[in-house]
Amino acid sequence: MDSVAARFEILRRRHLAPDGTACGPWPAFAQDPAALAAMYRAMVRTRAFDQKAVALQRTGRLGTFASSLGQEAVGVGIGAAMRAEDVLVPSFREQGTQLLRGVTMRELLLYWGGDERGSDFAGPRQDFPVCVPVGSQAPHAAGIALAMRLRGEARAVVCVMGDGATSKGDVAEAIDFAGVWSLPLVFVVDNNQWAISVPRRAQTAAETLAQKAVAGGIAALQVDGNDVIAVRDAMEEALARARSGGGATLIEAVTYRLADHTTADDARRYRDDAEVSVHWHEEPVARLRTWLTAAGAWSKAEEDALLAACREEVQQAETDYLATPPQAVASVFDFTYAALPAELARQKAEAVP
Amino acid sequence: MDSVAARFEILRRRHLAPDGTACGPWPAFAQDPAALAAMYRAMVRTRAFDQKAVALQRTGRLGTFASSLGQEAVGVGIGAAMRAEDVLVPSFREQGTQLLRGVTMRELLLYWGGDERGSDFAGPRQDFPVCVPVGSQAPHAAGIALAMRLRGEARAVVCVMGDGATSKGDVAEAIDFAGVWSLPLVFVVDNNQWAISVPRRAQTAAETLAQKAVAGGIAALQVDGNDVIAVRDAMEEALARARSGGGATLIEAVTYRLADHTTADDARRYRDDAEVSVHWHEEPVARLRTWLTAAGAWSKAEEDALLAACREEVQQAETDYLATPPQAVASVFDFTYAALPAELARQKAEAVP
Amino acid sequence: MTERTLVQAVNAALARAMAEDPAVLVLGEDVGTDGGVFRATEGLLARFGPQRVIDTPLAEAGIAGLAIGLAAQGFRPVAEIQFSGFMYATIDQMLNHASRLRTRSRGRITCPMVLRAPSGGGVRAPEHHSESPEAMFAHVPGLRVVVPSSPARAYGLMLAAIADPDPVVVLEPTRLYRALREEVPDDAPPLPLDRAFVLREGSDATVVAWGGMVPEALSAAEALADEGIGCEVIDLATLKPLDEATVLASVARTGRLVIVQEAPLTAGLGAEVAARVAERGLMSLRAPVRRVAGWDTVMPLPRLEQAYLPDAGRIAAAVRETMAFA
Amino acid sequence: MTERTLVQAVNAALARAMAEDPAVLVLGEDVGTDGGVFRATEGLLARFGPQRVIDTPLAEAGIAGLAIGLAAQGFRPVAEIQFSGFMYATIDQMLNHASRLRTRSRGRITCPMVLRAPSGGGVRAPEHHSESPEAMFAHVPGLRVVVPSSPARAYGLMLAAIADPDPVVVLEPTRLYRALREEVPDDAPPLPLDRAFVLREGSDATVVAWGGMVPEALSAAEALADEGIGCEVIDLATLKPLDEATVLASVARTGRLVIVQEAPLTAGLGAEVAARVAERGLMSLRAPVRRVAGWDTVMPLPRLEQAYLPDAGRIAAAVRETMAFA
């Protein structure tokens, strides 16, 4: 005889349709067009940064770089919802969030240009640096969240990862921890449908990535990741729950990677341009601009001014980045331990006599 | 606006209530009391073996041993449902299943007595040896199942683990693989409520362990793990699905560890005898005996004969085990590689001149 | 008198560190009510409560990663890995993250954590319970690796490991957990994390060992003394950074070096000791270096374990060969 | 003429092995349509189909474990780990299982798998992409570890690794993937998995290197030849089991040994080479052994990468010092 032991429902949230029209009632923050315009600006700024970084890489002045083209609503929605005292534990495509949290463009370029000082950012001092080993940052996020909980703080951690990362055991372990201790932690799966050449459907048979949460008994939500209002709304809800002791949430933001995986990749090897074109119709920047324009909250003049400001900002960042004097070789030794052990001192003396 | 992206339901199966009465309609195999009596015999045999192994350990003639006392329905239900050509990938408490599959008591004692030959069993040659690192066997099971699928075979793999194992990243990765490739694989979580001293609720916030399947998009079922009929029924269903290309299943069998974790453990340090006593009322052996007796399918004489036969069998196993001549030290070298590399030959020559 | 076994010394060091610094936490599988399967954390839950003594789910990689996050936030987590064979799952986190946070962030985020585990064989334990993974951790820049071999050294080194501003891996030899008691006063000071200990002086040969092999080295030295061979026995204690100065000074006096390691020979830490001497002590050597080590085979199950483990007899034989070299 | 780069040679060896033995499978992240991020598996999907060229989910520990299961069933899986920094997550499976299945089951179940990955630095790659994990794998009994340093050796060693009845870890130096082309005929034979290669003869000093350091060693030898110093350059190629006979024979002739390794110095494989010579070649040494190695620091990000990497200049300097020793 069978009975029902447990039931789950994964909800999907959208506030702004692909055609730029509103759906359903909007959350409070979205009632203010200025707030939406601010998010719009942040998305455009992110895109401008990405474009500059790719250009620098193409001309040999930056290392491999992962653009967030098409995914700006995820980065900005997260950043808009977080508070300064929260902690971001990013993957490697979170420049949108990092910029909003006060990491400077120069710092980001330094990091991607192969200079550790880029991770010593002046802004959000507790935010973790970029994490390249996919999914390995998730347990750190759990540890940071546990620290907050042990100290009884009303702060929260946001851990961002890609769709591919959800296959990693580290992520499952961290989700489990988050559930067991009701951690103030929001996992965001920035589902851009691809893990390099591996499409979402070949990554897992799960119908949604949000349901990875079910394995750890934490809350789950899927959002339209090209709808910055929905992303921010979902994040605010999850962060409020986290800060008030209500436990962790996993949010799957469904978006699309319009760019190559990184500058080292050529996506035409494994996906059709036709597929990509379709997704251009859903991308987040034009979507919000359509709404703002229709609402009379955004003008051509504002657009032009924004683009000019972004051009100027990225140009200045490039200049500052390229003008940054190199690190001394000694730095390689000096940060390995708090104090240099004797054997390393010997190596250092040999290396930098 | 929220809509529903996905829904899940975890069913729980029971055929035989704790008081030994039937619930709901029974599967075909259970219509035959002789089949049930055979499973009963197998459970009693398992318990006799466990008792002997613990006794040997207590008297210094065996290493650390993990009894399956109280969990015999899981081991036997699995073993009864598997075919000879299926492959068992066990953890370290699966002697019930191993015995049914033809591993001998002497071989099991050899292994637990610290002799590798115990894993070179004559019976199910493709079954994996005991796996001590918790959860690490799960990806092997996926690999074996993938091999079967690539060869188009109508065989299946059964991977057994404990409740604690479900927290391990390896297990999550294997569940994901099983979903992606629709593998002929049945994961069984032998949920005995404890991982040494850590109770089930401290292991995960998931309401059921069956729902770990949801993360990988595979089928899930919870069964009463003290009901051997339900375990076998669930296994047969899942194995049939697996063999016919229908994909993988995760079955959570809810039971209780009546014994210490292993002979190296003293469970009174962390759980009350009172808790344990309660669970003695639900244990699987008496439960099935009650039904069989009420159905007129089991007599006192049969019970006495069975106990006598088991006593004799375990005694003979003990004798054979203790009479097994030791392995030569050379064996340590000879199985490290197919052929002895020169440097190891030198070490061997030094060790066994 | 406060006589303690090695595991009691570990326990006492944890308790003292927790009492002195509220940032110190203990976490791992079964560290709470059960007090750890070897009782290293016994009594800590009762004394410090579940906010500071935390039973974790069964997930070693995650435990290491969790400790990294806690450490980044200013806690000093001491994470227990229950048995040595399950430490390998932590290497990814320890190497890619714990050891690198400081350098990657140029000092902005640090990782003052301890990862401790029982290690080595000799107690007839089940499969995967008798590993000696020290060489792997010692290869990782940014980590410290410590292997105590007596109650007093376990106490002092553990205090230092917890206080250290960087990640420290502490491997506690299971076979020595209850092998002997010695006086370990409550107020014993931390011991330095970059010093070897000369346990016995001698002028004929230097014997370098660590962990479970130290008592074997000492008893070999004892036996050899009867034959008129004086061994200097060095307990390396901290394997990274390596106190090569102490080793080189000893070899300069003795001219002979025998290194003892329980781990498989190839690419074990003994090779590093030999290499340092071949680089900076070569001219003192009057005989070839000898390593007495586990074989390059899988650690056998308990029945053949004793055959595998280096012991005083094999060590003494190696020293004799070294002495016989003309 | 079939000139090939190293990565093309790997690709050709995979294709040949797959053509000759239907049990050979290729699996890993992006090995299918994409042909691998370095193109090592390019064309294999089209030629052998998705049953034999399998894109996996992103889960390195799982990939290693999956290969173990496939190998146990008689397949010969060749699993790619996309970048070296993600190999650490496989150590648990490789050490606790792949390397032990044969011995644990007394030969009943075996594990003829290959785990291959790009390794080493020098290509300005992102963080965690430039690791040299060979010493860790070489410490594991039951594994073989191979590091090719030319297209021809990559081809022959890969064929042998795939045919080997036991698990083999193949580390392919990323910096050499496209560094040069050489003739690699389709019918070139497998190369032995227990032999070092003497790439250049010389009677003054022995230089032992592997992987990405081999060309540096050769160019140092070139430069030193102009100074009248004759270097014997040995490519170790197979690190486990180690062909110490070739090294010892060379040192017996030259009396001087310089070991080059890209990995951090301490507990690297160079230590093992030094130790073997200190044990069984000591009396040939006319000067202290020298190791030229990565520092015991985290591999820097690209801007300072070149400072970290040993190069011909540092190698030549070490040889000169060795020669100067009186």
Ligand SMILES: Cc1ncc(C[n+]2csc(CCOP(=O)(O)OP(=O)(O)O)c2C)c(N)n1
């Ligand atoms: C553990 C690990 N394995 C492999 C890689 C190489 N790699 C970098 S990004 C990537 C795909 C990641 O996909 P996803 O998680 O969806 O993130 P996205 O790149 O799409 O943002 C891979 C395989 C890595 N960085 N880390």
Ligand SMILES: Cc1ncc(C[n+]2csc(CCOP(=O)(O)OP(=O)(O)O)c2C)c(N)n1
């Ligand atoms: C990876 C790993 N970590 C820790 C251990 C030590 N250990 C052995 S059994 C066990 C608990 C296992 O609990 P569960 O999975 O519920 O299985 P059970 O013992 O209850 O059958 C632990 C922690 C281990 N064997 N493997």
Ligand SMILES: [Mg+2]
């Ligand atoms: Mg993606």
Ligand SMILES: [Mg+2]
């Ligand atoms: Mg359990």
